Each structure stands twice: as structure tokens, then as C-alpha cells.
Amino acid sequence: MLPLSSVRIIDLSRALAGPHCTALLADLGADIVKVESGRSGDPARAWPPFEGEHSLYFDSVNRNKRSIALDLYSAAGTAVLDRLLQGADALVENFKPGTLAAMGYTEERLYELNPRLIVASVTGYGDTGPLSERPGLDQVIQAVSGITSVTGPADASGYRVGLPIVDLTSGMTAAIGLLAALLGRERQSSPDDRIGRVSTSLYETALSLSVFQGQGALTNGSVPRPQGNDHPSITPYGVFATRTEPIVVAVTTPSHWRNFCDTLGAESLFADPRFTTGRDRTEHRAVLNNLITEILSNEGAEAWIEALNAVGIPCGAIHDYGQVFAHPHTAALGMIADTVRGDGSDLRVLRGPLSLDGAATGVHLPPPLFGEHGQDVLRELGLPQGEIDTLIANGVLAGHPNTGVQR
Template identity: 55%
Template sequence: MLQPLRGITVIDLSRALAGPYCTALLADMGARIIKVESVNGGDTARQWPPFQDGHSLYFESVNRNKSSVCLDFYSAEGREILAGLLADADVLVENFKPGTLEKMGFPASRLEELNPGLVVGSVTGFGNTGPLKDDAGLDQVIQGMSGLMSVTGPGPGSGPGSGPGSAYRVGVPIVDITSGMVCAFGIVSALLGARNGERPGRVSTSLLETALNLSAFQGQKALSLGEAPAPQGNNHPVIAPYGMFATATESINIAVGSEKQWRAFCGLLGMPTAVEDPRFITGADRSANRDQLTELIEVALSAKPASEWVPLISEAGIPCGPIYNYIQALASEQVAALGLVQHSRRRDGSALPLLRGPLTLDGEASEILSSPPLLGEHTAQILMERGMTLDDVTRLEREGRLVCAPASAQVPETMGAQR
């Protein structure tokens, strides 16, 4: 694959998810990611389940294509090493609680002194100003404070815990992941700006800013109309029919997004009179009478199994699809065709299937060139590249100033995409 960020060195001080996902995307595009971790266990995600043979799958899911250097951030030796790494880098990524870099001895003035051209990418919980700027923010908390949970979950009349006032967490850490994406975009923009003669500097985003920007028309409704959107279960908030519908077997998703599709859908389901039914003439009518419309549709869909309806509806030009769990999704024909699942090996030789990054350039998809690193796997290699002797590395490791994983015979290689 093309690697437009080849030659860019990123010092990654981030941990958990938002920052590491940011640097995973940069690594996919060819940047060299040096993940600098603490001697006190490294990235916190290394201790988070689920585990496979002692390896954190949480950590492994977002740390492909990176190197690991393990230092005592608060020792004079560790700070000196980190300062040297930063002086020669293009980018620093961190998602510490505000003030942590300063406590480590790297305030903005120090970073400027070390490397005036350094792009600093930061992900915080609540942003750089305001009463909560110094607070730590986690995906769960921000989902609630951003309004995201208020529009997620069962719709009106769906039983206990449904309707206005209910709140459900999105099933994946969507705010962390999207904040990492936003930070990566900001970093690449700053690097491009430097090429255009604009001085790079601080790039920052926060979980709260990102989460609120995910609100789209729901947030705009609250701003412009003063109305708080309510959860609608598996239905689109304003378009119908657009949601999950029962068939003779499993439920399927159907998204009728235009009048042309609506007419075709009615014909396909054998309910042509619905087109002229005053309850369903316009999109607004259909949304207002969603329950009656859903009942008619599901009566028609009950005539066939999901496996027959999905191709029929799709061939009619109406977006439609099955509802998979992750096992089914990852094993699907389309995922295999895209080569989304690639295979690498851990240092102990065990197989590690991983999802590649989501980008393709000129028809070439991103690749997994190395599996997630062990803690300190590249400490000795990178420090010796910088002129430190093996004796120095050994002494500092003995003194607890750094951690080196046992030298690997070779870098784990991918086994190619799943076909």
C-alpha cells in the first residue's frame, strides 16, 4: 500500500483507546509510531480484558504497526531519553489528564525549546477551557453528558425503560474511537499546513467536542427547535420505513430513503394501495404513522424468510441487509473480499487475527506489517539507534529506569488477508 506518512516519526504517549486508535491510523499510512510506555505496567489497556493466553485483546485491537519503548517518565534518565526522542520527532500524541505533561517536565515551553516544529496532538475529556477542563473524561461518562445516551435505546412503547427519559450506552466505545479519528485528521492537517508554510503547533480535540459533533440533525433539532430528541429504538428518528423489521425468520434492516424507493418497496411487498393511503403519502406522513406502517410491512414480510427477502429487496434498489453478530460479520463474504481480517503472529508464535485499518489508497488497502508490541519490545533497539551502548541500556534496566522485552528473533510477519 502507498504510505504517504512514511518518514514521519510519532512519539505516542497515549494509552487506553482514543490516542492509540489515532496513532494506529497514522501507522496505517506509514508513520513510524514509537509507543513510549511507563515502567509501571505500560499502557493501562494491557491489563484490560478480554485476554487470550495472557494477552490483552483490548490492547491488541488498536496497537498494530507500532514499536514499544518503556521508560520511567519521572526519573532524570527517563526524561532525558524522552526529551531526545521528542527532539527528533515530527509528532507527539498524548491523552493524559490535563497537567500531566507538565508534571513530567514537558510543559509547552519545554516542547517548544526541544523541537519548535513538533506537532502536539492531544485528546482530553472536556477540552481546553471551561469548568471541567481539568477533569478526566471517559467514553461512558461523555456518552451520557453529550446527549448520546439519551437517543439510544428502545423507542416509545417498547416496555420498561423505554421512551423519553431512558438512556442506553452505545455498545462500542464510539466516542473514544471517533475522537482518535478526529485527532489523526487534525495531525495530518497540521503536517500539511507545515508544507504550505504554516507553522505547525498544538492540535487538540476532546471526547465531549467529538461526541456532540456526532449528534448531526439530532443536535440541530435541540439547538433550533428547543426540543430534546427521544430514542426511537431501531427506527430512524425522522424517516420511515427505515429500521428493523421482522420476517418469517430473522429480522432484517430496510432503509427506504426516497419516494422512488417507497413506490418500488410497496410493489415488491404486494401492498400497492399503501402508496395512495393518506396515512403514508409523504415521508412526514409515514414517520407520523410509523406504527401502523410497520404493522402492514411486517405482515407482508412474514410470507418469506430473511434469506429470501434480503436479495429481493436489494435487487429492487432498496438498501437492505441482515443483522449480524460480530462472528457472522467477520466471517461474511464481503468482509473476506475486502481483506479486512489479516493474520499475524505474536512474539510467542501464537496466531493473532486482526482487523486492518479502514483506508484504501489507489486500490491498495492498509496492511498489518507488525503485530502489537510487547512492553518494551523495542527499547534497546531504539535507544541504541540513538547512540546508547548496550551496557548503558543494561545498567538502566537494572536500575529500573527502563524495561526491555527479550530480543525477538525476527519481527512478526503478517500471513496475509483472510480470503
Template identity: 45%
Template sequence: MTQPLSGVRVVDLTRILSGPFCTALLGDMGADVVKIEPPGDGDPVRTNGAIIEGMSWYFAAFNRNKRSVSLDLRSEAGRETLARLLKKADVLVENFRPGVLAKMGFDEERLRQINPRLITASINGYGSTGPYVERPAFDFVIQAMSGFMSTNGTADGEPLRSGPPVTDLVAGLYCAFGIVSALQARNNTGRGQRVEASMMDGIISLFAYLASDHLATGVVPRRAGNHHPIAAPYGLFTASDGELAVAPSTEVILRRFLRVLGMEGVLEDPRFSSNALRMQNHAALDALINARMEGESRQAWMDRLNAAGVPCGLVQDVGEALSDPQVLHREMVVDVEHPGHGTVRMLGFPVKLSETPCRMRHPAPDHGAHTEEVLAEWCGEDRPRAGGP
């Protein structure tokens, strides 16, 4: 089956998370992703997370649809082999600190000489320019520095990071988007270009109304917990058997919500007659809503509210979410056979294409499993030495 990126050759120098996530997305779309790993242990994630039958499920999830080549890039032979691979590649992806690739002998000028059609993609913490270029970066630190952490948590509590490593993931996602855009541009110009995505830039771009309101007014957003910063009522409400998330984000939906509760008359109260007033008095309004909802179960309210077009849902833990019938119907959990390692369960493909869908072509590779195969395919009979032990 032809996929959107079938025929696109990707040399993957990334490791850990942001880069492998980016290249896994490309592989899911059909690209031939060759993961370059150093001799020895390879990508450190191979030994991280839950390891079952010799396979890290963390590694398996982020390195599917790739082939592994073992190269010692500290050796001249290894770097020469990399140069040979880059001659045949469409994309190079790396997530070293800025300047490391150039120190290895692959600055932008040399990469253009090797392959003027090559798209070079870099993922880093703060970007390759600016006063923070030399700083090491980590998801937790970027969440703090970006202001993202300051928006999470309750008003009287401490700043909180998000559970998932969101700055890593958004940088990988943006880099994949940039690569696809550069491939399309190359169709028009015949030339490659440099793509860069930083963790800091990526998470800043997601601030949405928090940023626009601050830029308009100068007011720094405050932590609002599960309340909405600009709409009320909104958040978690207490039914007889637990909490229900309800998001009546517009006046129309709010009236539907209150109508289901039999509380539409509450809007005649001067404290609640406008959104601005409801924001000032949200604690009092929440108390009235909770008093009404405590009389029935979460499921009863959820059935009635969803039927009325009011967005609402249970607060599920990760295990409940990954076994939710909607998630399973959408094939967002898949079982992948890994020869020698058994069946690995992992997350599925979030983008659904009707004619050229994402698919699982290769399970995550054993370290160096495709070294000879890739060198033979890409470099031919006069293939160079791998550069490893």
C-alpha cells in the same frame, strides 16, 4: 514500500484506548510509532481482555505497527531521555488529563524550545479549556453527558449507551486526522502546532440531523428505537423467519420498497400520503408491511429488495458480521503472527489506498522490546540512559 506517513516519527505517550487507536492509525499509514511505557506492567491494556499465549488480543489490535520503549518518566533520567527523543520526533501524542504533561516539565514553551517543528497532539475528555477541564472522563460518562445516550433506546425505555466505546474511538480518529492536517500545514509553514481532540467535542460533532433539527426548531430529539426520527416507514420488519432491516429513506426508494411488496397503493391511504403523515401513523403502516412480509423468508425478501435498489440487510451478531463474506473479502479480519505468542486475529484496515496501502509492518511489541534499538537509532552513540530499572 513507501506509505503516506513513511519517515514520520511519532512519540506515543498514550495508553488504554483513544490514544493507542490514534497512533495505531498513524502506524498503519507508515509512521514510525514509538510507544513509551512505564517500567513494570506497561500499558494497563496488556492485561485486559482475552489473553492467549501471553498476549492480550485487545492490546495487540490497538498497538500494532509500534515499537515499545520502557521509560520511567517519574525520574529525571527518564524525562531527559524523552526530551532527547522529542528533538528527533515529528509528533508527540498524549492522552493525559489536561495539565499533566506540563507538570512533567513539558509545557508548550519547553516543547517549542526542544523542537519547533514538533506537532503536539492531545486527546482528553472535555477539552483543555472550559469549566469541565478538571473532570475525569470515561466513555460511558461522555456518552451520557453529550446527549448521545439520550437518543438511543425505545421511546418508552431508558437511555442506552452504544456497545462499542464510540467516544473514545471518535476522539482517536479525529486526533489522527488533526495530526495529518498539521503535518501538511508544517510543509507550508515549517512550524509545528498543537492538535487537540476531546471525546465530548467528537461525539457532539456526529449528531448530524438530530442537531440541525433541534437548533432550527428547539425540539429535543426523542428516542426512536429502530425507527428513523424523520422518515417512515423505516426500521426492522418481520419476515417468516425473523427480522430484516429496511431503510427506504427517500420517496423514490419507498416506492420501490412498496412495489416489491405489492403495496404501492397504500400511499393513497390519507394516513400515509406524505412522510409527515406516515411519521404520525407509522405503527399502523408497519403493521401492514409486517403482515405482508411474514409470508416469505428474510432471504427471499432481501434478494428481491436489494435487486430493486432498496437498502436492506439481516440483523447479524458480531460473530456473524466478522465471518460475513463481504467483510472477509475486504480483509477486515486479518491474522497476524506475533513471535512467541502465536497468531492473533484482529480487525483489518478500513481505509483502502490503491498506491500506498496500509500494511502490517510490526505486530504489537512486547513491553520494552525496542528500548535499546530506538535509543540507538534516534539518539546515536551518546544515547542517554533509559531511565528505567
């Protein structure tokens, strides 16, 4: 049994950060009921890439969830949401600050519905401050938070990170906070100790990712700049050409440096006073990198990868995702799961990244069709079929089982 198998979470989040949070919790067994707008659905359902009518963007972060589609602008729709919240452990949302309250779900109302409910919120800029009312999306936050300023070639004005790193890490941060609140709720000695709300923002999470570069700027004013493919603090650590294709090498310790020079047959580099310490090597990075490239270009990538890893130096090729998914190591880890959507279409999807007692968390539910599980969820609430049929007829409950509708 997975550790969160007794936990039910109502998921009002959309797009990426919130759904990534709930996907991680679903991997651990939480019953995630994804509540979508009956009028439009999760907007990610309309984003490429597509397989037929299915958005693979949506599929990538909605494994192991169930979907119910409600008209939340109607009294009947919010009445259903009320009942869902009354039986839930947590609510996850990523609206702009104040949106949930504008829907009628103030902190007081939520407490009235369910005193044990924990609300996890992911916003763009946080609940307070001069930017809090702005809409925030990943690439914009990368720019505003400083991430863009340290990314890309050394002579560039900044690049976005190739993946939506702020959305993804914000979702992870929210999941950690929600898990802590759930644990605290079970261990609290008094109701006054209850944590009712967990919140993070893309901006806060992005700043936390600055780590040593941000710390340097904060402490001594050393504003970091883009370093291309070189590590900003450690040398040699980056991309190097070989006779066949580039490789990434990471030489981080004195023993690494000794073994690296031995493997390259470069005693002169080890003896050169310009490269004695890590600090020395970083100060003379350009000269050292050129000398290393001259040596590495005498052999092919595979030979260097084998030789350097054999002496404990991290080294690898630059793979595209086609190569990654075909790699035997990916298969050995069981990272790819074969599943079947509710409309009968096949889907290969990545599992979550965790293993428990050596067993990988799997994919026990495919990404849901739009409103696929609505009737099942309402039956669990005790609604008779006649009432469910009325909700469908009145447009309050959208989507039907196995229709394949992918709003």
C-alpha cells in the same frame, strides 16, 4: 511506499482514544513509537478479553507500532524521552489537561526541544470550561453529551451505544487534525504560521455526533428522545420481523418508496394518503410499521434481502461478529490479517479501514509486547549498548525483546 513513511510520532497515549488515533496513522506508514510507563505499561494491557497473557483489547488498537517502556519518573527516563521528541514530527497524548506540563513538558519546553514538533491532545472535556478538570471516559461522556438520551428503546431512559463510539471517533478526529497540521507545516510560508498543538476532546467529538438531532434541539428546541431501532427522521427505516429472522430496511427516497411497495405487492400502502411523503410516513410511523411487518412476515429474511437489494433498497440481516468474520465479503476485502507476535504466538487482527490506490493498508507489525522494541529504538538514537545495559540495570528501561511480558 506509504504516505506517512517519513513521519515519526511519539505516542504517550493510553487506553483507546489516543491509541486508535495512532493506529490509523500507523496504517498510513507513520513510525509510531509507543512510550509506555516502565512501572505499569498501557493500562489496556490488563483489560479483557485475553488470549493467554495477551490482552486483545490492547491488541485491537496497537497494530503497526513499536513499544519502549521507560521510567518517566526518573531523570534518565525523561532524558531518553527528550531525545525521542527531538527527532520526532509529532507527539500524541491523552492525559488530563495539565498533566504533560506537570511532567515538565510545557509548550515552551517542547518548542525548545523541537520547534517543528506538533502535539496532538485528546482530553475528556477540553482545556477550558467548568468540566475540564474532570476525568472523562467513553460511557460517561456518552451520558453527559446527550448520546445516551437518544439511544435505546423508545420507553427507556437511555442506553449506551454498544461500541465505545466516542473514544473511537475522538481518535479519528485527532488523527485528522494532526494530518492537517503536518500538511500545514510543510506548506507554511513562515514559522509564525506553524500549528504547534492540535486538540480535541471526547465531549466536543460527542457533541459533533449529534448532527441533525442536535441541530433540531439547538434551533427549535425539539429535544430528541430514544427511537429504539427506528430512524428518528426517516420511515420506514429500521428493524422489521420476517418469517425467519429480523432484517433492517432503509427506505429513504420517493423512488425507494415506490420500489418498496411494488416489491412487497403493497399498492394499497403506496396509495394511502397517510404515507404519501416521507414526512407523512414518519408522522404515521407506528401504523405503517405494523402494516409492513404483516407483509414481511409472509416470507423469510433471505428472500426479502435479495428482492429489496435487487431494486436498490438497502436491506440486510443482523449479524453477530462471528458471522461477520466468517462472511465471504469480509474475506474478499482482506479485512483480517494473520500475524505473529514478538513471542512467537499467532494473532489474527483486523487491518485498518483504508485503501490507497485500491490497495488496502495492511498490518506490517503485530501489536508490540511490553517494551519489545526499547533497545532497537535506543540504538537508533545512537546510544551504545553499554549505556542501554545501564538503563536496564537501573530500571529505567523495562521489557526485553521476545519476553512475552504483557503488563
